[in-house]
Amino acid sequence: MTLSGVSASGPDLLRLLTIPVFAWVAILDIRTRRVPSAAWIPLGALGAGLLVWDGWIAYQADVVAWQEFLIPAALSLGFVVPLAYLFWWFGGFGGADAKALLVLALLFPVVPSYAIGGLSFPLAGGDELLPFSLSILANGVLVGLAIPVALAIRNALAGRVTGVMALGWPVSTDRIPETHGRLLQTTEGVSLGGLDLDALRMYLRWRGLTLDDVREDPDRYRDPSSLPDVPNPPTDGAVTVANPVADGGKHEEATAGDETAANDSASESDDESTASEAAGESDGEFDDPWGADAFLESIEGTAYGTSAADLRDGLDVLTQEETVWISPGTPFLVPLFAGLVLALGYGDLLVTLVM
Incomplete structure (x- = not known):
């Protein structure tokens, strides 16, 4: 034939x-x-x-x-x-x-x-x-x-010689929302088990945020009190899924009564104590930084095997760095x-x- x-x-x-x-x-x-x-x-x-x-x-x-x-x-x-x-x-x-x-x-x-x-x-x-x-x-x-x-040769020719040069390449943090793969770095250095970027998109959609929101005000969103009362559907983390309307998360504004109470309380505390508490809060010393545990407990199944520690560490990296190493995870x-x-x-x- x-x-x-x-x-x-x-x-x-x-x-x-x-x-x-x-x-x-x-x-x-x-x-x-x-x-x-x-x-x-x-x-x-x-x-x-x-x-x-x-x-x-x-x-x-x-x-x-x-x-x-x-x-x-x-x-x-x-x-x-x-x-x-x-x-x-x-x-x-x-x-x-x-x-x-x-x-x-x-x-x-x-x-x-x-x-x-x-x-x-x-x-x-x-x-x-x-x-x-x-x-x-x-x-x-x-x-x-x-x-x-091939990846190692490409990175070597570009002068990028690292322990993960055979696994990925650096990308601008601005490109992360449209990038597939996994972070190859943590706050401690390079890692083979960094945050899955699909899981990151799930988390951001769940909160109704964009990565730019988080990068602009990391201290605010690291505080679990900023979590929305009614989270959005997390989707499956696909790039092609439209992001939910960002509500910026819950942000509690002080009322006049709250301000009066706060002033009365402040008059009874010394400045050193207040400064110490503020420093502790800005360091992210919360029961559930970034609301990572709350996110993982609220979704069905797992976010591609992501742990709360992975999510927190990945968010810390992405809010601190302008360029990050990622593994594309070639299908x-x-x-x-x-x-x-x-x-x-x-x-x-x-x-x-x-x-």
Whole structure:
């Protein structure tokens, strides 16, 4: 069967539809860090149909063809699918990454074959008994491992030599509200477990604030008494979600009666004591600085594993620094898409490197 100069079996030609779909979800993941679950349903249905089609062709051919189909297909469904689930269960994969690998296990259980002119792709061929989906995964992992090397080289060429130069880059604090990733620094220095920026957006929306509000008056918003009486929905922290109308948080103004009482109280206290109390308050010595505990207790689930200490420390950093180091947390769908293209064009890179 041929299509636009490509000669291949019917199932293998239909598998080429995977390329534009995976390109789209990879771009979507970069821009929003979110891929709708519905994106995988058509591909999953296509993969299931092609699996049956390939099996029928092999069964109709001969015993050898049937065995060459059955073994890699069984490994793809019996090994790659559980592997994707385990990676997701232990936090190695996000939900979209696991679904993508599940879909690939259905779509590419055996090595496809394409003839273009005098060339046959994949160029390096492949082990007929191993699932092709495993080759795609291996390629994706190798591409993923190359990303920190590229980041380190980029930062070194720019003269940014630090302990986290292989994990991210510095950005202006003004860009944080539209940036995905995680802070790579705390008030104590660099850290691999800084504040998740989606969690930061959840917190700011919950309070009805912007990061500029917080940076302009950190002492006020560090005080938990400034929390709104009725918080806003925190959303899921996506950049594309519109921020709620900022109310600036609750700010209690003193009434005339309060001022009289305060003056009477002040006359009974010495200036040194008043200054000491004011200093303690400005240092942020509150039961719940920034209202971090109140925020985490009020939302459903967790804010991407963020602790109250992470949130407080991240807010302290963002209100003090003009530039911060962040890790973009490159979504695995990007190297997985690259692994798919490499596998279809060349084959299994890992096998080539090992042999």
